[in-house]
């Protein structure tokens with residue numbers, strides 16, 4: 606058997622705007638209002654199974670579903686941690702490319718960490734995904750399908766803790782979301798549009814992360830959709846940051862912090878600064894002070910910092926900071942008046958935490 610060709614996935618309902626959905630339905634010989642019925646099945650009931658679409662004529666159901674809901678993601682393997690409250694799914698895309706998503710359930714909320722690219726081209730040396738390089742961008746349908754699958758699994762009680770609802774989405778899986786801007790924005794629109802035109806998730810519960818692609822950050826600020834922006838900074842000085850996050854040679858620490866501040870001004874949303882604490886690398890007290898100074902120079906109340914104990918990746922020299930060093934780092938930031946919360950490393954025992962998604966298939 607020859608391997609499928611890498612490339613564009615088949616057109617999917619989730620790739621289309623409301624007008625395009627109506628046009629697609631008409632093209633298939635149906636009345637435009639069928640598009641709304643399909644949207645209700647897809648975005649509200651989270652189903653693509655024609656047998657569940659009983660309000661559609663039996664003769665049309667299968668034809669519409671086959672044409673508009675091609676299978677984009679096939680689950681290959683799921684791994685659980687935290688007594689089933691964290692579930693990582695490895696997906697095969699239509700061309701055999703692999704991506705992962707991670708569902709994390711907490712009391713009162715459930716967060717899905719979605720991938721926007723297969724691999725990543727940003728080459729951060731401490732990150733498992735970065736070691737893969739970029740295979741390709743995902744399509745909007747491929748991003749939205751990760752979310753629909755999780756919403757459905759939760760609703761059907763397939764995740765430990767009984768039936769529930771998907772409440773939060775974070776673009777912190779594989780890839781640099783702003784490097785696949787159009788797709789990510791189309792997916793965000795589908796997430797936040799009210800049911801049945803979209804999934805009806807509040808924009809404030811959607812987080813888009815970036816290593817600091819400044820023009821795209823500014824563009825995002827102008828979209829009028831107040832998602833939370835998470836900036837992966839990892840170092841407050843250019844010398845070290847250019848090593849940890851190579852794209853820093855293009856946009857410096859000061860430039861990305863200015864763009865983050867502009868994002869806050871445009872949207873009123875407090876920006877998250879993500880800072881992986883790496884032992885003896887970026888965890889020095891003076892770096893906490895420098896970060897505190899750079900943030901407060903740009904104002905108060907616009908930002909908070911999430912230090913993240915680094916999740917070691919197999920075969921890597923990078924490892925997490927000692928506890929007392931982490932505590933000192935946090936205390937210094939707080940002394941500058943910066944709200945600081947050490948982030949949960951949920952899923953680290955299944956390689957499902959940030960910088961660990963390598964889409965490995967264990968034989």
Ligand code: SF4
Pocket residue numbers: 725726727728729732733734735736778779780781816960
């Ligand atoms: S840390 Fe993020 S941007 Fe950097 S290589 Fe990994 S996935 Fe890409």
